[in-house]
Amino acid sequence: MRAIAFVKSILDPEAPPGAIRFDAGKALGDVPQVLGPYEGNALELAVQIAEASQGEFRAVALGGPEQEAGLRKALALGAAQAMRVDVPSGFHDPLDTARQLKAAADALGGADVYLFGRQAGDWDQGVTAGLFAGLAGLPLVPLVQAAEVAGAGLKVRREIAGGYEEGEIAVPCVLSASNGPGTLLRLPKVKDVMLANRKPIELRAGAQSGAGFRVSDLKASVTSRAGRRIEGDLKAQAEGLAQELRRAIPGIGGGA
Amino acid sequence: MMRVGALVRGDDQSALEVLSLARALGGDAAETYLILAAPAAQHAAAGAARAVVLEGIADADPAQLLAAAQALIGAAPPDVLLIPDGPLFEAVGAQLAGSIDRPAARDVGSVAIEDGRLQIVKGAFGGKAEVTLDAGEGAVLGVRQGAHQADELPQAAPQVLEFAQPAPLLSGRRAVRDASGEDLGRAKVIVSGGRGLGSAEAYRSLREVANLLGGALGASRAAVDEGWASPSQQVGITGQKVAPEVYLAIGISGASQHLSGMSGSKVVIAVNRDDKAPIFAAADVGVVADWQALWPELRRALAGG
Ligand SMILES: Cc1cc2nc3c(=O)[nH]c(=O)nc-3n(C[C@H](O)[C@H](O)[C@H](O)COP(=O)(O)OP(=O)(O)OC[C@H]3O[C@@H](n4cnc5c(N)ncnc54)[C@H](O)[C@@H]3O)c2cc1C
Ligand SMILES: Nc1ncnc2c1ncn2[C@@H]1O[C@H](COP(=O)(O)O)[C@@H](O)[C@H]1O
Numbered sequence: 001m002r003a004i005a006f007v008k009s010i011l012d013p014e015a016p017p018g019a020i021r022f023d024a025g026k027a028l029g030d031v032p033q034v035l036g037p038y039e040g041n042a043l044e045l046a047v048q049i050a051e052a053s054q055g056e057f058r059a060v061a062l063g064g065p066e067q068e069a070g071l072r073k074a075l076a077l078g079a080a081q082a083m084r085v086d087v088p089s090g091f092h093d094p095l096d097t098a099r100q101l102k103a104a105a106d107a108l109g110g111a112d113v114y115l116f117g118r119q120a121g122d123w124d125q126g127v128t129a130g131l132f133a134g135l136a137g138l139p140l141v142p143l144v145q146a147a148e149v150a151g152a153g154l155k156v157r158r159e160i161a162g163g164y165e166e167g168e169i170a171v172p173c174v175l176s177a178s179n180g181p182g183t184l185l186r187l188p189k190v191k192d193v194m195l196a197n198r199k200p201i202e203l204r205a206g207a208q209s210g211a212g213f214r215v216s217d218l219k220a221s222v223t224s225r226a227g228r229r230i231e232g233d234l235k236a237q238a239e240g241l242a243q244e245l246r247r248a249i250p251g252i253g254g255g256a
Numbered sequence: 257m258m259r260v261g262a263l264v265r266g267d268d269q270s271a272l273e274v275l276s277l278a279r280a281l282g283g284d285a286a287e288t289y290l291i292l293a294a295p296a297a298q299h300a301a302a303g304a305a306r307a308v309v310l311e312g313i314a315d316a317d318p319a320q321l322l323a324a325a326q327a328l329i330g331a332a333p334p335d336v337l338l339i340p341d342g343p344l345f346e347a348v349g350a351q352l353a354g355s356i357d358r359p360a361a362r363d364v365g366s367v368a369i370e371d372g373r374l375q376i377v378k379g380a381f382g383g384k385a386e387v388t389l390d391a392g393e394g395a396v397l398g399v400r401q402g403a404h405q406a407d408e409l410p411q412a413a414p415q416v417l418e419f420a421q422p423a424p425l426l427s428g429r430r431a432v433r434d435a436s437g438e439d440l441g442r443a444k445v446i447v448s449g450g451r452g453l454g455s456a457e458a459y460r461s462l463r464e465v466a467n468l469l470g471g472a473l474g475a476s477r478a479a480v481d482e483g484w485a486s487p488s489q490q491v492g493i494t495g496q497k498v499a500p501e502v503y504l505a506i507g508i509s510g511a512s513q514h515l516s517g518m519s520g521s522k523v524v525i526a527v528n529r530d531d532k533a534p535i536f537a538a539a540d541v542g543v544v545a546d547w548q549a550l551w552p553e554l555r556r557a558l559a560g561g
Contacts (some may be wrong), residue, residue, distance in 0.1 A: 013382055014511060017534045022385045037477070040493070053302055091387075095359035098267070119494055121513070123380050123387065124391060126494075127350035127360040134354020142318060142346055145487060156426065159487050160316070163434040169513025181483040212359050213395075218380065218386035223519055227526075229542045237543050238553030241525070244541050245469060245558070248502045248523045249445055252469050252558070 003054035003072065004111040005046035005079075006101055006128070007039045007061050013121040025215040026090060035070035038117025041183035043070075045114050045147050045175065047077050052149040056080040058111070060104050062097055064089030068201065069154065075196035076188035083108065091123060093149035093212025098131035104204055106154065112171035113154065118178050120141055129141040129176035140174045146182030147175060157182065258369055258393070261287040261334030263344070264304075264323055265316075270340035272406035275303065278338050279409070281369060289328040290414055291321070307414040311421055318347040319425035325352050327419050334360070336374060338367070341398035353396035361391065362398030363493075382493055383516035399532050401497075407409050434488045438472040445471030446500045448491055448518070451478035452507025452528065453547060459484035461551060462506065469481075474498065476508045492517035507547050510535025 011020055011031045017149030020029040035043070046057040061067035062085040071082040085104050105111060114136075118128035133140035143159035153170040159178055177183050188196070230240035246252060260282030264271035271290075278286045280497035286490030308324045321435060325348050329337070333356045339345045341362045353360035365386075366377045374391040378400075391397075440446060447466040453459045459479060466473045491498055492514045499520035506527045508514060515538050518524065526539035529546045536542040543550065 011381075013513065014509075017384070017512070017537070020381060020384065022381075027381060027385070052267075063498070093359055094361070095353070095357070098354060121382055124363055124382065124493065126346075126362050127353070127358075130348075130350020130352075131354035131360060134351040135357070137355070139319060140351050141425060153537055158426075162433065162488055163432050164487070165426065165429055165431045167424075167429030169426055178487065179477055179481055179490075180487050181481070184481050212392055213361070214390045214392075215387055216375070216390045218385055220384060221379070221386045223383075223515070224537050225524060225540050226543045227536045227539050229536075229544065234545060234549055234553050235557075237545050238550055238557040240551075241527075241541075241543055241554055242557035244525060245502070245504075249524075 001049055001055040001112040002109070003046040003049045003055065003057040003113040003115060004105050004108065005039070005043045005057060005059050005074060005115040007043055007059050007074055008036050008063070008117070009033045009067050009069040009122045010036045010120060010122045013037070022218045022220050026219045027218070033053050033066045033069045033075050035116055036121045038119055038177060038179065039070055040185035041177035041179050042115040042175075043074055043077065043117065043179050044115075044183050044185040045144065047186065049147060049149060049154070050078070058083070058108050060085065060101060060108070062087055062092065062100055062104070062206065072196050073188065073203050075199045076192045077186070081108065081202065081222055082199070083204055085206045087206035091215045093209070093214070094125050094127050095131055096209045098128050098135055100206055101128070102132055102135055107204065110172070114138070114172070114174045116176045123168045128172055133174040133217045136174070137170065138172055138174050140176065141169060142176050142181070143178040144175045145178055145180045178236065188200045258282070258336055258372065258374070259285070259287065259334040260336045260338070261289055261329070262338045263289045263291070263328065264340060265344050266290045266316070269406060270342060270401045272409065273401070273404045274338045274340045275405045275409055277367065277399060279303070279407070281336070281367065287334050291328070293326050293459050302421045303412050304414040307416050308419045309416060310419075315431070316343060316347060317424040319423070320421055322348045322351055323422045324419060326355065327417055329356070335394035336367075337396045338399050339396065341400050344368035345398035349396055349398050356480045358394050359391065360396040360398070361389065363400055364397045365400050365403045367397060371522045374429050377416070379493075379516065384510065384512040427465040436473065436486045436489055438474070438489055440472050440474055440489065440491065442500050443472035443498070444501045445469045446474045446491070446498055446502070446521075447471050447503070447504045447506065448474035448476065448508060449479050449485070449506050450476035450508030451482065452506070452509070453479065453484070456482070460546065464555070465504070469502070469504070471500075471502070471504075476514050505535055505539070508535055509533050510538055
């Protein structure tokens with residue numbers, strides 16, 4: 001099988017609060033660019049599907065040079081090709097993103113399985129996989145927790161309310177990956193990381209489209225609580241905490 | 257004039273909020289659509305113009321919901337289509353948008369139409385920021401639950417469309433209930449554990465805390481990735497949004513994506529060994545301690561009273 005993983009890199013979502021500033025419609029900060037965590041789940045599925053079917057996978061990102069982080073990681077994990085659709089960094093209309101990712105995938109010869117993350121950690125859109133499937137007229141399996149090659153198709157597990165559902169789907173199809181032990185991204189070998197740094201990333205000129213969503217304002221949202229600390233040694237802390245819990249939850253513990 | 261529509265399932269609170277918003281934006285001309293569980297539920301149609309009856313709607317198969325949504329929308333989709341953010345949007349929202357060549361957004365808080373252009377405000381960067389988007393002349397929007405008031409809606413029997421229900425997305429499908437059995441949505445007390453617990457065994461020790469407190473067991477994304485908790489226990493922007501009386505976060509750093517899911521809790525208590533962990537700025541009560549060391553003491557204190 002042939003798979004394509006769409007790998008977006010974002011400002012490290014684990015950066016401490018305040019490390020990313022929001023100014024004039026842009027997110028700024030001295031924070032490293034990393035492959036997004038759900039994109040990591042999508043990439044892991046691509047590796048698994050390529051391995052199990054003795055096929056191959058490719059990786060595509062749309063954006064500026066900051067997108068190298070994820071593409072290099074894909075190369076280190078065995079991607080046959082990595083392509084960046086060159087558009088300015090920053091917010092990009094999601095429908096246009098899906099359209100351009102589709103054009104890039106077609107230019108790479110298409111695939112049996114198109115893998116997306118359920119949500120990128122910058123604009124929290126969670127729509128690109130669906131838009132892509134809708135444009136391409138392909139079925140979309142949302143929130144995939146595991147996938148296995150089964151004959152000419154895939155056996156997938158997807159999250160549903162209160163549990164999961166398993167079943168089979170024919171290819172071509174689109175999957176949006178969620179997290180869990182079945183999609184946990186493996187670590188590349190150090191040697192492969194070094195080799196990947198020397199491999200080429202193909203550039204594809206992005207189409208300029210003025211249409212669609214545009215950012216008119218971006219500001220930090222403030223949410224904080226007046227945190228009170230329970231001090232003292234462990235015993236005092238435990239007692240203070242127990243007291244706090246009893247106050248908040250009537251009827252618990254021995255003393256209530 | 258922008259044509260506004262709503263796509264909802266049933267008549268729960270989020271459906272009523274979205275139908276009300278559609279009416280507020282589009283007036284009486286708003287086209288409202290409804291997917292019904294069964295004909296008996298038609299009284300709940302809340303002014304919907306059209307309905308489709310889906311068998312076994314509780315199973316909410318994405319392929320069947322999408323076909324139903326496409327049948328309801330027909331050949332002339334409204335410019336703005338509002339859908340409650342949640343399982344329905346997850347299953348069909350963006351794909352429906354792609355199929356009618358419209359952009360889409362979810363986690364949308366406010367929606368306004370100004371000079372014929374759509375303006376929306378939604379969360380970004382895991383809840384660290386809020387972005388206002390000029391969303392042009394049409395879009396499919398996932399409306400955040402609780403962001404809009406549910407008004408009294410006129411009752412009218414909708415036109416029920418003929419609908420040939422397609423096969424489900426997955427063949428040979430089999431649903432498996434989550435073995436953890438937690439019901440975070442209803443829980444008054446939630447005890448959540450994160451990567452800081454360090455092992456599956458330590459995570460399991462939280463079960464005892466949850467039992468003592470009469471609460472349910474939640475988790476951060478990291479604890480789910482480790483396999484200590486199941487995905488339906490994940491609290492956060494891509495997990496459950498919870499609002500218990502008490503939320504106890506143990507060994508959770510407090511990434512904005514986690515906080516987005518629990519910020520509606522009445523009292524937040526955090527235990528973390530790092531006194532600089534961001535969770536403390538989001539907690540009412542903080543305990544800087546190593547969980548492994550604190551737990552035996554806490555057990556004693558709770559039992560002793
Ligand atoms: C698009 C997107 C969506 C996301 N959605 C979610 C989501 O829905 N839910 C979610 O939770 N995350 C989500 N995340 C991930 C999020 O950014 C964090 O990676 C995650 O919340 C971290 O989990 P954690 O706090 O358990 O782990 P860590 O950040 O590793 O924190 C562990 C904490 O434990 C403390 N600790 C260590 N040892 C001890 C000890 N012995 N006793 C006490 N404390 C200890 C440490 O000081 C640390 O603060 C999302 C990320 C992205 C980009
Ligand atoms: N610029 C991009 N480059 C590559 N993949 C992308 C891009 N934008 C979105 N995606 C893919 O679509 C998924 C969902 O993104 P979003 O809809 O922005 O939350 C991501 O996890 C990626 O797999």
